[in-house]
Structure formats: C-alpha cells, structure tokens
Amino acid sequence: MMPDLGKYAFAVLGSYGATALLLAGLVGFTLWQRARVKQALAEAEARLEKTDVR
Amino acid sequence: MSIWEYANPKKFMQVSGRVLPWLTGLAALTLSLGLVWGFFFTPEDYKQGSTVKILFLHVPAAMMAINAWVMMLVASLIWVIRRHHVSALAARAAAPAGLVFTLIALVTGALWGQPMWNTWWEWDPRLTSFLILLLFYLGYIALWSAIEDPDTAADLTSVLCMVGSVFAVLSRYAVKFWNQGLHQDSTILKVGESDPLDAAYYVPLVVCIAGFVLFFVVMVLVRTRIWIRARRLGALLARERMG
Incomplete structure (x- = not known):
C-alpha cells in the first residue's frame, strides 16, 4: 500500500507530516478559542440576566 | 434579498450555523480524497522522482496563502467603505489560516528544494516575497491583538492589509517580474502549453486545491x-463595568 519513496522519503513524508501538524494545529487552536469565547459569553450573559432580574 | 443582509451579525450567525456542518464534511472529504489520491495513487515523475507528491501540498497552500490575503483585502475594503463589522471580523478570522498556508508553502518548498536544487533556501524573488508575506501575516495578527478598541484595530489593520497586498501580488507574479532565481512559473497555468502538467497529476491537484x-x-x-461572539462579550463586559 505504502508507495516506495526511495531516497526522497524524508522530503515527501516530512512535507506531509509538517502539513498535517500545521493544519491540525490551526483546527485545534480554533476549537480551543471557540470553546473559551463561548464559555465566557455564556457566563457574562448569565451574570447580566441575574442582575436584570434583581 | 441584498448581499449586505449577511453583514448583519445575527443573520450571519444563522446562515453560517446552517451551512457549516455541510461545508465541513465536504472540505474533509475533498481534502482527504485529494491528498490520498496524490500520495498513494500518482506515479513517480521521470525527473523529480517521488518528490512530485509534494506538489499536492505545496501548490494549493501557496495559492491559498495569496488568495487568503486577497480575501482579507476585499473584506478590509468593505469595512473601510461601508463600516460592516462582520467584514472586518472576517478579515481578522482569515489571517491565521493564511499564515498557516504560507508556512506550509515555505516548509514544503524547502523540503522539496533541498533534493531538487540542493539547497533549503535561496533568496529567489518568489521565495523572498513569500517570506515577506509571512511577516505581513504575523504583523497583521499582532496589530489586531495590540489595539484594544475594535474599530481602531479594524481601521489600522485594513491599512496594513492594503500595503501588504503589494507583496501578495508580488508573491504571485515575482517569477514574471524578475526572470531570475530558481523557482519555476505557475504549474497550473502550464496546461495547454508545450510542457503541460500530466493529467495523472493535474486531476488530483485540482481536487487538492478544491479541498x-x-x-x-x-x-x-x-x-x-x-x-x-467575542465582540458581543466585549459589549456585555463594558455594560457590566458601567453598572
């Protein structure tokens, strides 16, 4: 299944590995940022709701 | 219905929330298909051997590094002319993706260049203009983070984006402007010319670009x-502070 990359294995696998890492890093960072902002917004909305009720 | 309706944050959240699951699935499918096809099912090139498989990462990433900046430029111009907050935020949103594409283009280019040109790096017009584009992406992201007032940040980053567009265009046409250096001209546009890209590489490359x-x-x-959401959070926190 694995193609024979010969003497260029490092260049090819390195390129695919680095790309996978960079794309996964961007996705991971985005998901982390989304969760953080969503939670902070939910907390702020809950606090304001309490204040408004009082 | 006018396109400017989507500049309303509420409308944008509604529509994007509906299309995102479909788009995410389609992106994952297209990207996986293109990369698996390119890596496992393309033949070795008679000149470049198996390094030709780097084409499926390097070319789409380089294209998107430039196109992301162009998209940021359009969004910044919309902000400057029409003051739609969503467009300024969309430009901000695109920058980390553009930065990652530029990094991929530079890293895969170095890994490809070493066995083909016998060097990881050369101060070649295209390589150098890409390095400058990377610095512009970093500067753009840093400028957004450095300014507290979002409208001022949007104004100043829009100006930076317009200045950086010169380098985005240079990155694309550097090979044509300066007929020197190691980097070849566009791969995709060679179709129809005397030395076109073989269909065995062209079709999976187009799938990768779509991905x-x-x-x-x-x-x-x-x-x-x-x-x-962060903008709304900022507004709520300001309201809280005012009591």
Missing part, C-alpha cells in the same frame, strides 16, 4: 463566528 479552498472557507466561517 484547501473549502478548508479555508470553513476556517473563516468558524473563526468569524468566534470574533462575533
């Missing part, structure tokens, strides 16, 4: 939604 474009669109939508 990278869809991935970029998904990232921009998800990240714009984050910044719209």
